[in-house]
Amino acid sequence: MSATKLELRTALGPVYRDVLPHPPRDCTAEEIPIIDLAPMFSNDLADRKIVSDQIRAAAVNNGFFYVKNHGIAHATISTCKQQVLDFMRQPQHLKDQVATRVHSKYHNGYHGAKTTQISPSETADVRESFSFRYSPELDPDHPMPLSSVPEEVKPWIRGEEFVWDGTAHLPGFKRDCLAYWAACLQLSRRLVRMFALSLDLPEDYWDDKVTFPGADGVFNYYPPRTEHEIEGGFVGLGSHTDLQLFTLLWQDTVGGLQVLSKEGQWIKAPPIEDTIVVNIGDFLMRLCNDMYKSTVHRVTNESAVERVSMPFFFGVFRASFPPSILGLG
Numbered sequence: 001m002s003a004t005k006l007e008l009r010t011a012l013g014p015v016y017r018d019v020l021p022h023p024p025r026d027c028t029a030e031e032i033p034i035i036d037l038a039p040m041f042s043n044d045l046a047d048r049k050i051v052s053d054q055i056r057a058a059a060v061n062n063g064f065f066y067v068k069n070h071g072i073a074h075a076t077i078s079t080c081k082q083q084v085l086d087f088m089r090q091p092q093h094l095k096d097q098v099a100t101r102v103h104s105k106y107h108n109g110y111h112g113a114k115t116t117q118i119s120p121s122e123t124a125d126v127r128e129s130f131s132f133r134y135s136p137e138l139d140p141d142h143p144m145p146l147s148s149v150p151e152e153v154k155p156w157i158r159g160e161e162f163v164w165d166g167t168a169h170l171p172g173f174k175r176d177c178l179a180y181w182a183a184c185l186q187l188s189r190r191l192v193r194m195f196a197l198s199l200d201l202p203e204d205y206w207d208d209k210v211t212f213p214g215a216d217g218v219f220n221y222y223p224p225r226t227e228h229e230i231e232g233g234f235v236g237l238g239s240h241t242d243l244q245l246f247t248l249l250w251q252d253t254v255g256g257l258q259v260l261s262k263e264g265q266w267i268k269a270p271p272i273e274d275t276i277v278v279n280i281g282d283f284l285m286r287l288c289n290d291m292y293k294s295t296v297h298r299v300t301n302e303s304a305v306e307r308v309s310m311p312f313f314f315g316v317f318r319a320s321f322p323p324s325i326l327g328l329g
Helices: 045-059 072-086 093-096 173-198 225-231 280-288
Strands: 003-009 015-019 034-036 064-068 110-112 128-132 214-222 239-240 246-251 257-260 266-270 273-280 297-299 305-315
Touching: 003 239, 034 045, 045 064, 045 173, 072 128, 072 173, 072 214, 072 305, 093 110, 173 214, 173 246, 173 305
Parallel strands: 034 064
Antiparallel strands: 003 015, 064 273, 110 128, 128 214, 214 305, 239 297, 246 273, 246 305, 257 266, 257 297
């Protein structure tokens, strides 16, 4: 069998990838390495360079890596995961109180199963999701009301309060979800410094561009797979690349994340205890002239149990860059 052509949606129009006709296989430690972030918290630049050098090696390869000793408490993660399950297990009419299609201008809120199709080459997405975007008053590092945000920034603030108003009946939902989101935001601001070092830039090179960042929290729920979905080849989340600088992904023990290697082979990125997956986004790849790789990936839950993942998408303040950099001019 010859390779098949996979169509992807991007900000610059459709692009295509060749996919080999082999079943997905487990990744090797070289393809998706584990990076220990403990030296990142050191006051010694030489220690931090250890981390940045490892990030560079992974970023030019498949653009995916695991991180351990990342500083996000296990309790913060597990409590948030339970809140996601509590939300997703509600009756449909309660989830629809925060339905994106009804309430949101900016894709915040709840998406139901098979209401999106991220890949035109694959089926509708089986996952359900709940998402919310950056609001300055929630920022753990420098909270401020929207009225105090610079005027040029305000049009890019895309948080919407209805996501919390419509979930107020779930005890602690907002508190616990935002605790995880805030921890991801703080980790991302440290990691963006490692990315700067990895490109031989000053550590603070992007600091002023992530004061009001793209910081999108998304909670994905993949129900147990049905016989109909197996027979129909349904995907949990279709093939795509991420748009921002990079993504942090916590995934539970069920597994299902697959990455398309440079050779066109689907490789599995299985859950590894106490780690978070990091992957390069399209914007970072563009900023470094395609040296770092924003790699195609997808998700499928082939198990008979629920799967939860909690990605966090981190990006710079877009108005800081000219339209040509953003692909808009």
